[in-house]
Amino acid sequence: xxxxENEWLPxxxxxxxxxxxxxxxxxxxxxxxxxxMYSTGKQFSCAPEALGVAHLHKSTVSHHLxxxxxxGLTSTRAAGRNRYVQLRRDDLDARFPxxxxxxxxxxxx
Numbered sequence: 628x629x630x631x632e633n634e635w636l637p638x639x640x641x642x643x644x645x646x647x648x649x650x651x652x653x654x655x656x657x658x659x660x661x662x663x664m665y666s667t668g669k670q671f672s673c674a675p676e677a678l679g680v681a682h683l684h685k686s687t688v689s690h691h692l693x694x695x696x697x698x699g700l701t702s703t704r705a706a707g708r709n710r711y712v713q714l715r716r717d718d719l720d721a722r723f724p725x726x727x728x729x730x731x732x733x734x735x736x
Contacts (some may be wrong), residue, residue: 636696636703641718644699652698658691662724665714666731667703673710
């Protein structure tokens with residue numbers, strides 16, 4: 628796959644991730660459920676069915692994912708027409724030690 632077909636979408640650098648923006652992004656129940664899913668460390672496609680939010684329209688899911696990426700919570704890789712998202716676990720742990728663990732432990736199973 629060529630570099631043009633496999634690109635990371637823009638996201639803030641680690642030192643530019645702001646706690647307020649992270650917490651604002653997680654102020655929505657859908658994004659909290661996505662956080663729980665991404666905390667497994669896997670990459671997920673952006674398809675609503677794959678994310679467990681099939682009840683939401685594709686554009687709504689895209690909006691949620693954009694908010695999470697712009698806040699610095701996730702990275703999104705474009706591979707052709709497909710998008711794959713993963714949690715920026717190492718970056719967030721370096722910037723805000725213990726935050727993700729506390730948030731994830733507080734979420735219902």
